[in-house]
Amino acid sequence: xxxxxxxxxxxxxxxxxxxxxxxxxxxxxxxxxxxxxxxxxxxxxxxxxxxxxxxxxxxxxxxxxxxxxxxxxxxxxxxxxxxxxxxxxxxxxxxxxxxxxxxxxxxxxxxxxxxxxxxxxxxxxxxxxxxxxxxxxxxxxxxxxxxxxxxxxxxxxxxxxxxxxxxxxxxxxxxxxxxxxxxxxxxxxxxxxxxxxxxxxxxxxxxxxxxxxxxxxxxxxxxxxxxxxxxxxxxxxxxxxxxxxxxxxxxxxxxxxxxxxxxxxxxxxxxxxxxxxxxxxxxxxxxxxxxxxxxxxxxxxxxxxxxxxxxxxxxxxxxxxxxxxxxxx
Numbered sequence: 001x002x003x004x005x006x007x008x009x010x011x012x013x014x015x016x017x018x019x020x021x022x023x024x025x026x027x028x029x030x031x032x033x034x035x036x037x038x039x040x041x042x043x044x045x046x047x048x049x050x051x052x053x054x055x056x057x058x059x060x061x062x063x064x065x066x067x068x069x070x071x072x073x074x075x076x077x078x079x080x081x082x083x084x085x086x087x088x089x090x091x092x093x094x095x096x097x098x099x100x101x102x103x104x105x106x107x108x109x110x111x112x113x114x115x116x117x118x119x120x121x122x123x124x125x126x127x128x129x130x131x132x133x134x135x136x137x138x139x140x141x142x143x144x145x146x147x148x149x150x151x152x153x154x155x156x157x158x159x160x161x162x163x164x165x166x167x168x169x170x171x172x173x174x175x176x177x178x179x180x181x182x183x184x185x186x187x188x189x190x191x192x193x194x195x196x197x198x199x200x201x202x203x204x205x206x207x208x209x210x211x212x213x214x215x216x217x218x219x220x221x222x223x224x225x226x227x228x229x230x231x232x233x234x235x236x237x238x239x240x241x242x243x244x245x246x247x248x249x250x251x252x253x254x255x256x257x258x259x260x261x262x263x264x265x266x267x268x269x270x271x272x273x274x275x276x277x278x279x280x281x282x283x284x285x286x287x288x289x290x291x292x293x294x295x296x297x298x299x300x301x302x303x304x305x306x307x308x309x310x311x312x313x314x315x316x317x318x319x320x321x322x323x324x325x326x327x328x329x
Contacts, residue, residue: 006069006077008025009043009070010074010077011025011028012059013074013075013078017059019053019057021058025058046064047066047068065243067087067115067136067244072113075248076251076252081252083111088112088114090116091117093117093119095139095194095210097139098139098140098208101141102141102208109141109142111139111140111255113136113137113247134216134243135212135216136212136213136215136247139211140255141209142209148203148204152304152320156301157270158195158257159176159180161254162250165249169249169250169253172233176277176278177280179322183231184231184236185236186236187229188230188236189230189231190214190233196210209258215234215243216234217234217235274300278301281298281300283297284297285297285325286327287322294309294317296310296317298310
C-alpha cells in the first residue's frame with residue numbers, strides 16, 4: 001500500500017497549509033474514506049502527525065526524521081522525477097547494489113538509496129560511515145556509451161552542481177575540495193562522491209555515481225575518530241531540515257546535472273562554478289596516489305577538471321587524479 005500512502009502524502013504536500021478532506025482524497029484515489037483513515041493511522045504510527053478537522057479535513061504537520069519510502073516517493077512525484085528510485089532499508093553499498101542491477105540488465109537511468117549501509121565505500125577503498133538514519137546514501141546508474149576521455153570532468157561537475165543546488169535549496173555555502181569532497185565553511189566534510197565505470201575499448205558502457213550526504217547528523221552520531229572532521233547540513237545551517245525533502249530535491253538536481261553533462265551543456269557553467277566553490281586555489285598542498293607525492297601550490301584546474309600545481313621553480317604540473325592534503329606552515 002506504499003503507492004496509496006504516497007498519493008495521500010502527495011495531496012497533502014501540494015495542499016500545504018490548506019486542509020484536504022477525507023472525502024476528496026477517497027474520490028480522487030478511488031478508495032473508501034475508511035481506507036484513507038486506516039492509512040493515516042498507519043502513517044501516524046510511523047511518525048507522521050496530522051492536524052484534523054471534522055469539517056475541513058487533514059493537514060500534514062510533521063514528518064519522520066528518517067527517510068520514509070512513501071514520503072520520499074511523494075516528493076519525487078511532486079518534483080516530476082521520472083527515473084525509477086528505489087528505497088532500501090539497508091544494503092551493503094548503494095554503488096554495489098547499482099552494479100548488481102546493471103549486471104542483471106536493469107534499464108537506465110535509475111537510482112537506489114538506503115537508510116543505512118553496512119559496507120559503504122569511499123575513494124581508495126575507504127569505508128564511508130553510513131549508519132545514521134536521516135542521511136542520504138545514494139547511487140545513480142547510467143549506460144552513457146561515451147568516450148572514456150569525456151568522463152574526466154564528470155565527478156567534479158556533479159560536485160559543483162551539488163554545491164550550487166544545496167546553496168539554493170538549503171542556504172548553505174559549501175566548498176568543493178578537489179576532486180570529490182564537499183566541505184562546510186568550518187572545513188568539516190558534509191559529502192563525498194565516488195564514481196565507478198565499466199569501460200569497453202572506446203566507450204564507457206556502465207556508470208555509477210555514488211554520493212553520501214550528511215543531512216541530519218549531529219556530532220555525537222559520528223564515530224569518535226570522525227567527529228573532528230565530519231559535518232552535516234544541519235550542523236552547517238543551524239536549522240532543522242526534512243531529510244526526505246532534501247533527499248528528493250538532491251536526487252532531482254543530480255539527474256538534471258547528469259542531463260547537462262551528457263548533452264554537453266555543463267561547460268557553460270563549469271569554470272564559473274569552480275571559481276565560486278573551489279576550496280584549494282592558492283593553497284599549499286601535497287598530492288599523492290601512485291608513486292611519490294607531489295607538493296605545490298594549487299593554480300586552478302584545466303578544461304577537463306585536472307588540478308594544476310605550481311611546484312618548485314614555478315614549474316606547472318597537471319594532476320588528473322590524486323589524494324589532496326593541505327600543507328600547513
